[in-house]
Amino acid sequence: MATDDQPAPTGPGAEQEWLAAYDPRAYAPIAVTVDVVALTLRHGSLHVLLVERGGPPYQGCWALPGGFLRAGEEGLDEAAARELAEETGLLSAAEAETRLCRLHLEQLGTYGTPERDPRMHVVSVAYLAFAPDLPDPQAGTDAAAAAWHPVSDLDLRPCGRSRAAGAPADTHGGGVDGRAGTSPLTLAFDHARILSDGLDRVRAKLEYSPLATAFLPYDFTIPDLRAVYEAVWDEKLHPGNFHRKVLSVPGFVESTGTTTERGGARGGPRARTYHAGDARLLHPALLRPTRDGTAADTEAP
Amino acid sequence: MATDDQPAPTGPGAEQEWLAAYDPRAYAPIAVTVDVVALTLRHGSLHVLLVERGGPPYQGCWALPGGFLRAGEEGLDEAAARELAEETGLLSAAEAETRLCRLHLEQLGTYGTPERDPRMHVVSVAYLAFAPDLPDPQAGTDAAAAAWHPVSDLDLRPCGRSRAAGAPADTHGGGVDGRAGTSPLTLAFDHARILSDGLDRVRAKLEYSPLATAFLPYDFTIPDLRAVYEAVWDEKLHPGNFHRKVLSVPGFVESTGTTTERGGARGGPRARTYHAGDARLLHPALLRPTRDGTAADTEAP
DNA sequence: TACGTTGTGCTCAGCCCGAGAAGAACGGAC
DNA sequence: GTCCGTTCTTCTCGGGCTGAGCACAACGTA
Numbered sequence: 148m149a150t151d152d153q154p155a156p157t158g159p160g161a162e163q164e165w166l167a168a169y170d171p172r173a174y175a176p177i178a179v180t181v182d183v184v185a186l187t188l189r190h191g192s193l194h195v196l197l198v199e200r201g202g203p204p205y206q207g208c209w210a211l212p213g214g215f216l217r218a219g220e221e222g223l224d225e226a227a228a229r230e231l232a233e234e235t236g237l238l239s240a241a242e243a244e245t246r247l248c249r250l251h252l253e254q255l256g257t258y259g260t261p262e263r264d265p266r267m268h269v270v271s272v273a274y275l276a277f278a279p280d281l282p283d284p285q286a287g288t289d290a291a292a293a294a295w296h297p298v299s300d301l302d303l304r305p306c307g308r309s310r311a312a313g314a315p316a317d318t319h320g321g322g323v324d325g326r327a328g329t330s331p332l333t334l335a336f337d338h339a340r341i342l343s344d345g346l347d348r349v350r351a352k353l354e355y356s357p358l359a360t361a362f363l364p365y366d367f368t369i370p371d372l373r374a375v376y377e378a379v380w381d382e383k384l385h386p387g388n389f390h391r392k393v394l395s396v397p398g399f400v401e402s403t404g405t406t407t408e409r410g411g412a413r414g415g416p417r418a419r420t421y422h423a424g425d426a427r428l429l430h431p432a433l434l435r436p437t438r439d440g441t442a443a444d445t446e447a448p
Numbered sequence: 449m450a451t452d453d454q455p456a457p458t459g460p461g462a463e464q465e466w467l468a469a470y471d472p473r474a475y476a477p478i479a480v481t482v483d484v485v486a487l488t489l490r491h492g493s494l495h496v497l498l499v500e501r502g503g504p505p506y507q508g509c510w511a512l513p514g515g516f517l518r519a520g521e522e523g524l525d526e527a528a529a530r531e532l533a534e535e536t537g538l539l540s541a542a543e544a545e546t547r548l549c550r551l552h553l554e555q556l557g558t559y560g561t562p563e564r565d566p567r568m569h570v571v572s573v574a575y576l577a578f579a580p581d582l583p584d585p586q587a588g589t590d591a592a593a594a595a596w597h598p599v600s601d602l603d604l605r606p607c608g609r610s611r612a613a614g615a616p617a618d619t620h621g622g623g624v625d626g627r628a629g630t631s632p633l634t635l636a637f638d639h640a641r642i643l644s645d646g647l648d649r650v651r652a653k654l655e656y657s658p659l660a661t662a663f664l665p666y667d668f669t670i671p672d673l674r675a676v677y678e679a680v681w682d683e684k685l686h687p688g689n690f691h692r693k694v695l696s697v698p699g700f701v702e703s704t705g706t707t708t709e710r711g712g713a714r715g716g717p718r719a720r721t722y723h724a725g726d727a728r729l730l731h732p733a734l735l736r737p738t739r740d741g742t743a744a745d746t747e748a749p
Numbered sequence: 750t751a752c753g754t755t756g757t758g759c760t761c762a763g764c765c766c767g768a769g770a771a772g773a774a775c776g777g778a779c
Numbered sequence: 780g781t782c783c784g785t786t787c788t789t790c791t792c793g794g795g796c797t798g799a800g801c802a803c804a805a806c807g808t809a
Contacts, residue, residue, distance in 0.1 A: 176519050176520070177478070177479075177480050177517060177519045178478075179478050179480060179560070179571050216478065216560065216571070218477050218478045218562075218569045219477070219562050219568075219569045220562065221562065222560055222561040222562060223558060223559075223560040223561075223571070226560075254557055254558060256555055257524060257555065257558045257573045258524075259480070259517065259523055259524040259573065260523040260524075261519075261520050261521065261522065261523060267520075268519045268520045270480050270517070270524070270571070270573070272558045272560065272571070368756085369756080369757090370755080370756070385797095385798070385799070385800095386755080386756075386757085387756090387757075387758075387759085387799090387800085387801090388797070388798065388799080390756080390757065390758080391757095391758080391759095391797095392796090392797085395796090409806080409807085410754090410755075410756085410805070410806040410807060411754070411755060411756085411806075411807080412807085413753080413754055413755080413806095413807070413808085414752095414753065414754040414755065414805085414806050414807040414808070415753095415754050415755025415756060415805070415806055415807080416754095416755065416756050416757080416804065416805035416806055417756080417805075417806075418755085418756055418757090419756085419757085431735075431796075434732075434797095436797095436798080669787090670787080670788090671786080671787070686766095686767070686768070686769095687786080687787075687788085688768090688769085688770090688787090688788075688789075688790085689766070689767065689768080691787080691788065691789085692766090692788095692789085692790095693765090693766085696765090710775080710776085711774070711775040711776060711785090711786075711787085712775080712776080712785070712786060712787080713776085713785095714775095714776070714777085714784080714785055714786080715774085715775050715776040715777070715783095715784065715785040715786065716774070716775055716776080716784095716785050716786030716787055717773065717774035717775055717785095717786065717787050717788080718774075718775075718787080719786085719787060719788090720787085720788090732765075735766095737766095737767080
């Protein structure tokens with residue numbers, strides 16, 4: 148029990164627990180970190196923020212941004228927001244452009260297998276962030292080498308953990324992305340698993356929450372919104388049906404009364420603009436199509 | 449970065465982080481615990497497993513079962529299963545009756561506000577468990593006073609955290625339960641919040657997952673299954689429509705070919721028996737009715 | 750000016766859902 | 780044994796939502 152301290156030790160392990168409650172330094176060599184799966188949309192495809200590791204283990208590999216929880220000073224949510232701001236250099240930009248306030252941040256899950264870090268037992272609380280297209284991470288901050296990577300360039304398979312600092316394996320073909328030749332990047336530690344869980348989460352979340360708007364600037368068009376769904380789900384959607392559905396769900400979007408200044412890049416009329424409504428849940432949900440046949444393995448926390 | 453160790457400290461806080469990676473005892477007085485929201489169905493209503501606290505703070509209050517993560521020895525999932533087995537005394541029963549293997553255990557969320565435990569910074573990883581009707585917790589194990597409580601008897605409101613060891617507040621009326629006079633129990637720490645999150649989760653989860661079967665024994669009837677939904681959602685369902693829906697979702701239930709020995713307690717024909725199918729997701733989902741009008745505040749991770 | 754592209758709205762058929770009812774099987778009271 | 784209320788199971792019907800296709804107008808580009 149998180150906090151069960153009997154007056155006196157009564158069972159096996161009780162004494163250790165009792166001590167630990169008052170002097171954990173004598174008992175629990177566990178580190179708590181916060182990692183962030185920050186997603187954004189660039190050029191119509193999903194990107195994730197990664198930082199390059201400067202030292203072993205997994206030297207040269209890319210990893211999710213994150214850092215230690217400052218004991219006694221902050222909660223998990225605050226730590227995640229802080230890490231994200233530090234790594235992306237968004238702190239100053241946010242103040243100027245009020246962009247961070249539009250950023251969606253939610254807890255994804257916690258990973259605590261003893262062997263996930265070869266040095267010690269590290270418990271990582273993972274967060275998931277959705278952001279509109281952000282500027283490239285700025286140098287000069289904590290993040291020496293942070294960059295947005297297309298998720299299709301990454302190797303998200305279970306990831307053999309025996310590899311430590313060697314060159315990334317390059318046996319298998321690339322991802323969905325068309326650029327052949329570039330072998331998929333391998334992520335450090337169990338970060339491929341965390342990212343994979345995050346992708347499952349965002350794919351499921353778009354169905355019943357209006358959070359697709361978190362990937363867009365304040366004003367957007369229905370085709371913009373459709374592009375988010377198509378990128379995240381990796382499926383083409385029917386423009387007419389999507390339009391009808393979005394407008395029929397109460398509180399999803401609100402009309403601004405204006406349209407875009409110009410038509411689409413390849414022609415077409417101007418589109419009406421909207422901003423996010425006040426709904427926190429989509430009713431009825433916007434279900435993704437054609438999930439039949441394939442094995443059902445989507446997540447759904 | 450869960451594990452970003454630059455070769456040398458380069459930024460503010462980097463030195464501390466670097467040290468912490470190799471000797472956390474000098475830096476991070478954080479304890480990691482695992483708490484479990486274990487739910488079951490008794491007499492047609494939802495019950496949660498609680499243990500009574502024997503010492504301050506919150507002495508005499510009830511709390512979720514849980515305990516410290518054993519550093520280097522176990523992962524989070526293993527710790528949650530171990531705690532549950534210890535507290536409920538189910539370990540031996542499970543070996544004899546293979547009941548634990550039917551228990552569903554999933555991660556719920558992690559709570560790490562610095563002030564959630566007055567003694568020190570405790571990060572708690574909460575788990576959610578669904579079980580068929582289990583025997584009462586056995587004494588003689590770690591759990592001095594563990595018992596199943598109807599969730600309707602508990603006070604799940606935000607919970608003022610200033611109260612430490614005093615008598616539970618009794619100003620407000622009871623829950624849905626009919627037994628008037630019993631003031632709602634207050635839970636220790638932020639456990640009311642955790643339980644509330646767990647209830648939101650299970651209510652949402654029944655919609656798109658077949659996990660309602662985890663509350664039932666191996667063989668069950670459609671009315672049994674309906675009783676689970678009605679207890680968790682606290683709503684009456686249309687028997688005919690529910691029957692049709694359950695049988696129409698592929699992989700939800702599988703017929704055993706037999707029926708119950710007797711009819712219902714108050715008459716009625718024998719019901720056919722089923723066991724859980726192999727689906728892990730319900731397609732299409734079994735949506736709960738009449739969520740219109742009220743503010744949408746259900747959770748949906 | 751011509752043409753391809755695209756936003757927006759419409760129609761139509763099919764599926765699913767809520768509501769109601771009917772028939773049959775059963776337990777309990779008399 | 781008989782009657783009555785209960786409940787499991789199946790069926791029907793009407794409305795709403797969805798997928799698919801199409802139409803029209805507005806727009807950029809050749």
